[in-house]
Amino acid sequence: MIEAHELTKRYGDKTAVDHVSFTIAPGTVTGFLGPNGAGKSTTMRMIVGLDRPTAGTVTVNGKPYAKHRNPLSEVGALLDAKAVHTGRSARSHLRTMAATHNISTKRVDEVIEMTGLTGVAHKRVGGFSLGMGQRLGIASAMLGDPRTLILDEPVNGLDPEGVQWVRQLVRLLAGEGRTVFLSSHLMSEMSQTADQLLVIGRGRIIAAGPVQEVIDSVIGATVRVRSPRLPELARLLERDGVTLTPADDGAIDLHGLTPAQVGDTAAAHGIPIHELSPQKASLEDAYMNLTQDAVEYHSHATAAAPVATDTSAGTATQKGQNR
Numbered sequence: 001m002i003e004a005h006e007l008t009k010r011y012g013d014k015t016a017v018d019h020v021s022f023t024i025a026p027g028t029v030t031g032f033l034g035p036n037g038a039g040k041s042t043t044m045r046m047i048v049g050l051d052r053p054t055a056g057t058v059t060v061n062g063k064p065y066a067k068h069r070n071p072l073s074e075v076g077a078l079l080d081a082k083a084v085h086t087g088r089s090a091r092s093h094l095r096t097m098a099a100t101h102n103i104s105t106k107r108v109d110e111v112i113e114m115t116g117l118t119g120v121a122h123k124r125v126g127g128f129s130l131g132m133g134q135r136l137g138i139a140s141a142m143l144g145d146p147r148t149l150i151l152d153e154p155v156n157g158l159d160p161e162g163v164q165w166v167r168q169l170v171r172l173l174a175g176e177g178r179t180v181f182l183s184s185h186l187m188s189e190m191s192q193t194a195d196q197l198l199v200i201g202r203g204r205i206i207a208a209g210p211v212q213e214v215i216d217s218v219i220g221a222t223v224r225v226r227s228p229r230l231p232e233l234a235r236l237l238e239r240d241g242v243t244l245t246p247a248d249d250g251a252i253d254l255h256g257l258t259p260a261q262v263g264d265t266a267a268a269h270g271i272p273i274h275e276l277s278p279q280k281a282s283l284e285d286a287y288m289n290l291t292q293d294a295v296e297y298h299s300h301a302t303a304a305a306p307v308a309t310d311t312s313a314g315t316a317t318q319k320g321q322n323r
């Protein structure tokens, strides 16, 4: 369990993390999302005592990280996979870590095996690919068999097999009742891996909760409707907060209404319905909507964000409620 209360970090004039409060529960995978520079790494670094909060507190399993007698068995962290002595072999690096924390060499072999590093454990870390470095970082995080894992961009540089392995590993660890807190910029990956989300923008929490609830709260309910009397039905459903988008083959997508609301209105007016299907928005759609005001570093790419612009009216209201 990780509990932050009014956690704040300032670097000079820059407020990297701004009065952030949250609880990351055991037995779940919680995804930490946010644009570049939003404050994810700083938050994670404060959790493991690498950065000192300017104000506020954060505890892991009830105590500040530094107060734990065996911190590696409480919290395992992958924060900077490159922060390893590059002249050493992977095994030597892990053995040194184990020796200074009273961890057996048997455990070193276990984590090497678990992370698929057996074939390269004798090689110099300096020659490792990004993906191998990530695996070593995860092995280091797992060394103390910790109850809580904090992984900053764990799938960065991994091949598809590696990405899938991380997903299965973190699901397994959460299934054992551990707390898993991980950041990623890969939305599709996050939506498959995380149960809960914490979204940060410009140092503040802008959404938190179960993945589907966060998506629904941002995008709102959307229903696809097909009917031979569609214009008449659309007129009956017109109201504040409801927007309409043309869909395939003459159907329309209604944003801001549930299937029951549409079906009941149609039935009350004897309007035949040929399709009435709830539409699921993706996490990427929700994320782009949520963070559009919180992105500090805009690119000037011509490709449009994959967000239906017609949903923006409904989204703005919902987003306000999340703040």
Ligand SMILES: Nc1ncnc2c1ncn2[C@@H]1O[C@H](COP(=O)(O)OP(=O)(O)OP(=O)(O)O)[C@@H](O)[C@H]1O
Pocket (backbone or CB within 6 Å): 011, 014, 015, 016, 034, 035, 036, 037, 038, 039, 040, 041, 042, 043
């Ligand atoms: N040591 C530091 N000194 C000064 N400013 C810092 C320092 N560390 C972070 N910052 C600033 O704090 C803000 C938050 O940075 P942080 O690295 O936590 O963001 P992030 O969400 O992890 O970003 P990314 O997704 O790009 O890794 C940024 O504006 C960053 O420039």
